[in-house]
Structure formats: structure tokens, C-alpha cells
Amino acid sequence: MDKTMQIVNHRVFAHLNGLAIGSVAQGLLETGVLDRLFKDHQKKIYLDGLVANHCITLGYTRLAMETLCLAGLLDIQDEGGVSFSMQVTPRGKAWLNHRRLYRQYNELLTTSLESNAQAYMCRISDDDKSTPDDNTLTLVHMHLYAPSICLIMLRLVEQGGQLDMVKDWNSLIWQDILRREGWVSISNSGKVSIPNKVGLLFAPLYAYPISYFPLLRQIPDLLTGEKTNTPTIDRELDINFSGKVFRGPCRDLFLNQLLPLFNTEDVAGQPNVIVDTGCGDATVLIEAYQAIRKETIRGQHLHDYPLLLVGVEYEIAAINVAKQKLQQEGLRHLVIFGDISKPADIHETLNKYNIHVWDILHISKSVVHNRVFTHPNPENAYSNNIPNLNMSYVDVDGQSVSSHSLFNNLVSFFRLWSPWISHHGMIVIESHCWSPMVSQIANDSYPMNLVKTTHNFSTQYLVPAEFYEGAIALSGLVTIKTNSIFAAPGLPPTMTIKHLKNR
Numbered sequence: 220m221d222k223t224m225q226i227v228n229h230r231v232f233a234h235l236n237g238l239a240i241g242s243v244a245q246g247l248l249e250t251g252v253l254d255r256l257f258k259d260h261q262k263k264i265y266l267d268g269l270v271a272n273h274c275i276t277l278g279y280t281r282l283a284m285e286t287l288c289l290a291g292l293l294d295i296q297d298e299g300g301v302s303f304s305m306q307v308t309p310r311g312k313a314w315l316n317h318r319r320l321y322r323q324y325n326e327l328l329t330t331s332l333e334s335n336a337q338a339y340m341c342r343i344s345d346d347d348k349s350t351p352d353d354n355t356l357t358l359v360h361m362h363l364y365a366p367s368i369c370l371i372m373l374r375l376v377e378q379g380g381q382l383d384m385v386k387d388w389n390s391l392i393w394q395d396i397l398r399r400e401g402w403v404s405i406s407n408s409g410k411v412s413i414p415n416k417v418g419l420l421f422a423p424l425y426a427y428p429i430s431y432f433p434l435l436r437q438i439p440d441l442l443t444g445e446k447t448n449t450p451t452i453d454r455e456l457d458i459n460f461s462g463k464v465f466r467g468p469c470r471d472l473f474l475n476q477l478l479p480l481f482n483t484e485d486v487a488g489q490p491n492v493i494v495d496t497g498c499g500d501a502t503v504l505i506e507a508y509q510a511i512r513k514e515t516i517r518g519q520h521l522h523d524y525p526l527l528l529v530g531v532e533y534e535i536a537a538i539n540v541a542k543q544k545l546q547q548e549g550l551r552h553l554v555i556f557g558d559i560s561k562p563a564d565i566h567e568t569l570n571k572y573n574i575h576v577w578d579i580l581h582i583s584k585s586v587v588h589n590r591v592f593t594h595p596n597p598e599n600a601y602s603n604n605i606p607n608l609n610m611s612y613v614d615v616d617g618q619s620v621s622s623h624s625l626f627n628n629l630v631s632f633f634r635l636w637s638p639w640i641s642h643h644g645m646i647v648i649e650s651h652c653w654s655p656m657v658s659q660i661a662n663d664s665y666p667m668n669l670v671k672t673t674h675n676f677s678t679q680y681l682v683p684a685e686f687y688e689g690a691i692a693l694s695g696l697v698t699i700k701t702n703s704i705f706a707a708p709g710l711p712p713t714m715t716i717k718h719l720k721n722r
């Protein structure tokens with residue numbers, strides 16, 4: 220990666236991580252926790268005490284503290300149980316000086332650039348300029364204008380990089396911010412242009428957080444327990460983004476595992492149905508079909524051996540988009556409701572359509588972490604010897620989930636699938652997080668803090684690749700082929716693609 224690319228990359232990731240920090244900071248400020256951390260910055264602070272004194276929920280506060288920890292603002296000492304102690308770092312102490320700037324951060328998480336500009340202006344005029352620590356202040360400001368940068372950059376990409384087409388960003392304050400950020404230059408006559416197009420390459424990444432704005436806005440209420448039901452996200456935008464991720468780094472590796480299954484002389488022995496659970500907008504099904512048609516022996520026999528594409532979905536928005544896309548492509552298809560956590564139910568529905576298990580190749584992308592978590596029965600624990608993840612998760616009721624329960628739940632998940640994948644197997648693409656230590660080292664060179672925070676607060680269970688692989692091994696499934704995708708050189712994978720089968 221060249222130097223300009225690295226700088227742009229770093230700024231984009233600092234914005235993205237800043238969105239997570241901003242929402243969490245608002246909640247912790249309103250409940251008095253940030254003042255307490257500031258006052259006691261030299262002391263060890265216990266999570267239990269904070270929860271009791273500030274009337275906040277244990278499960279979600281744990282998640283919030285982890286967000287600050289990943290940003291290097293807190294050190295967490297995990298003492299084995301659900302609770303832990305923490306201490307403010309020197310970086311955290313400098314950051315806490317500016318804590319009041321996160322007041323009503325949620326007002327910035329709108330899709331109206333005009334209201335963002337007003338809210339941001341209010342904040343800058345309140346800013347206490349007396350602090351000597353300019354680097355931290357610059358970073359705080361990046362967190363504050365991050366939502367607007369997301370909106371402007373995404374609109375810019377949608378308009379093919381044509382600035383004049385992006386109508387509602389044209390306020391002087393955004394011009395100035397974009398200039399300071401290095402995204403645009405402004406001539407003496409006031410003409411605004413984009414000096415280097417490198418940034419535009421990264422701009423589509425901003426779609427991801429926008430789909431999570433509704434969730435980020437709910438974080439303060441989750442912390443106080445005012446909101447208890449599962450938070451919402453903009454599924455349509457999220458699905459659209461997932462499709463783009465597939466076309467980017469995943470496609471070729473996935474096809475390398477898929478296509479050989481359709482490239483055998485024994486065409487009659489190949490799968491007749493591809494079932495994609497959590498199919499989103501059906502991008503993966505469509506790409507798979509087109510590649511099979513163009514690049515395999517099966518492609519020459521589709522007339523005699525047709526392929527049926529089945530999308531299984533949990534969300535109405537996705538069911539509708541998937542149906543529409545598959546119809547537009549003119550492909551034989553079926554889209555049904557189903558939950559990845561209940562493979563037997565999915566097969567019961569498939570049976571009604573005369574689709575049998577020996578005909579199916581299962582696939583799934585970025586959905587294992589969406590499974591519905593249920594606390595495992597301690598008597599059925601698969602292993603007591605599980606490495607402590609030092610990570611926080613919550614169940615749908617906001618109660619803390621231990622690494623031990625999460626691991627056993629993941630093993631159960633794969634065991635539930637095993638009777639259904641003994642013939643052609645299942646190609647599973649899954650996203651992963653890093654351990655807190657790796658995430659801290661990477662800091663703003665990757666948006667892991669945003670990814671972790673948004674997934675954690677919406678009960679999506681991202682785990683490091685080695686934890687996931689441990690659960691697969693214990694479930695008894697065999698990995699026929701495996702590939703990994705590394706978002707940052709030298710760090711653990713952020714995605715794996717595995718062809719799994721029951722022995």
C-alpha cells in the first residue's frame with residue numbers, strides 16, 4: 220500500500236472507530252460514568268461498583284468498556300468472572316478532558332447533513348480550547364464529524380465522484396472539514412475539487428456504519444436499561460454492503476471451493492440445489508450460478524441437470540430483495556423463511572417443496588454469528604477447557620454471556636447442522652474479530668472497534684478465527700478445504716471460508 224493510501228486508510232478507519240466511541244461516550248457521559256473515570260483516573264475501578272452506583276446495566280456496560288479499551292483509553296483486567304476491573308490509561312486521561320463534547324452525540328447520527336452541521340457547530344462553540352493536548356482534540360473532532368463524512372462520502376460515491384451532484388453537503392463548514400481532511404481542495408475563487416481520488420476507493424466502506432446508525436443511537440438507552448428489546452439495524456443497507464464485500468475479497472476464494480464440485484464428469488452425482496442460509500440480497504447465489512454456468516462441466520448440462528437456487532432468510536426485507544433479484548436474473552429459485560440456528564426446521568420446509576438433503580449443497584456467508592444464542596445446559600458442556608476470550612457478549616435480554624457459554628453454543632450450532640451436511644457439505648464464509656490485544660495494537664489501522672461494537676450491541680457473536688476453528692473441531696465436522704482473508708498484514712484473519720462436512 221503506498222503512503223497516500225495508508226494515510227487515507229488511517230483517516231477512514233479513525234472516523235469509523237470514532238462512531239462507536241462517540242455513541243458509547245454519550246451514554247457513559249449521561250450516566251456520570253465518564254466524570255467518575257476522570258475523577259478516579261489514578262485508581263483501579265470495579266465494574267460492579269460502577270453498575271451499582273450509576274444505575275446502568277452490567278451486560279451492556281461491559282460492552283461499552285470494551286469499546287473504550289479497544290481504543291486504548293482504558294486497561295481492563297479480567298478477573299475471570301462476568302465482572303472486571305479497569306484503569307484509565309494516559310491516552311484515556313487526555314481524552315476524558317474532552318468528554319463533554321460527546322454530549323448528545325446521537326444528534327449527529329442522522330441522515331440529514333444540514334442538522335449535522337448545526338449540531339456540530341454547537342459543539343465546537345462549546346469546546347474548551349484551554350487543553351494543551353491538540354492531538355487528542357483533533358481525534359475527538361474526527362469522531363464528531365465522522366457521521367457527516369460517512370454521508371458525504373457515500374453520496375459522492377453514488378454520484379460517481381461528481382462533487383457538484385452532491386447537493387446537500389454544500390455548507391461552508393463541510394467544505395472546510397473536507398479540506399482539512401484532505402478529501403477536497405478549494406481554489407481562491409472558491410471552486411471545490413477532489414485532488415486525489417485514492418480516498419474514493421475507501422469511500423464505499425462508509426455504507427456499513429450508516430446501516431448501523433439506528434443501533435448506535437440506541438446505545439445510551441441500552442446502557443441505562445431503558446431499552447431492552449433487541450436493537451434494530453438498517454437491514455437493506457447492511458445486506459447491500461455485504462453483497463459488495465462478497466464481490467471484493469471473498470468471491471474468488473469461495474468459487475475456488477465451489478466450482479470443483481460442479482466440474483466433475485459425474486454430472487448426475489453433483490448437487491441439484493444450492494441453499495444459501497441468510498442469503499441477503501442473493502448476490503452469492505447469483506454469482507455462484509453464473510460462475511457454474513460459465514466455468515464448469517455442469518454449465519454445459521444445465522438443460523438436463525438444472526440447478527435450483529434456494530435463499531433462506533430471517534428478515535422480510537431480505538426475503539423481498541432476494542426474490543426480486545433472482546427473478547430479475549431469470550433463475551430457477553425459491554426463497555423461504557428460516558433460522559440458521561434451526562437447520563431441522565429449514566429442512567422440514569425444504570421437504571415440503573420436495574427438496575431432499577442428498578441433493579443439497581449448503582452455503583452461507585456472514586451469518587453464523589447471527590445465530591440465535593441460547594444458554595447451553597451446563598450438563599451438556601462439550602469442554603470445560605476453553606481459553607478465556609477476554610471479550611464481552613450479551614444475550615437478547617442484555618445479560619452477559621461468558622466465553623464458556625459462547626463456545627458451547629457454537630459447538631452445539633455445528634452439531635445441529637451435522638446431520639444435514641453429510642452428502643455435499645456446506646461452504647461457510649464467516650467474519651471474525653481479533654482478540655482485544657490484537658485490536659488495540661491495530662487501533663485505527665483497521666475499523667475493528669466499530670465492527671466489534673456494532674456486532675456486540677446487536678447480539679451478533681463475532682469470535683476470533685482460532686476460537687471458531689476450535690468449536691468446529693470439537694463438533695466433529697471435518698474441514699475439507701479452508702481459506703483465510705487477512706485485512707491487515709501480519710494479523711489474524713478477519714474472514715474464513717471453509718467447506719465443512721459431516722464425517
Ligand SMILES: C[S@@+](CC[C@H](N)C(=O)[O-])C[C@H]1O[C@@H](n2cnc3c(N)ncnc32)[C@H](O)[C@@H]1O
Binds near residue numbers: 454
Ligand atoms: C451480514 S448479512 C449477509 C447477507 C449475505 N449472506 C451476504 O453475505 O451478502 C446477514 C444476513 O443474515 C440474515 N440473518 C440474520 N439472522 C439470521 C438467522 N438467525 N437465520 C438466517 N438468516 C439470518 C440477515 O437478514 C442478513 O440478510
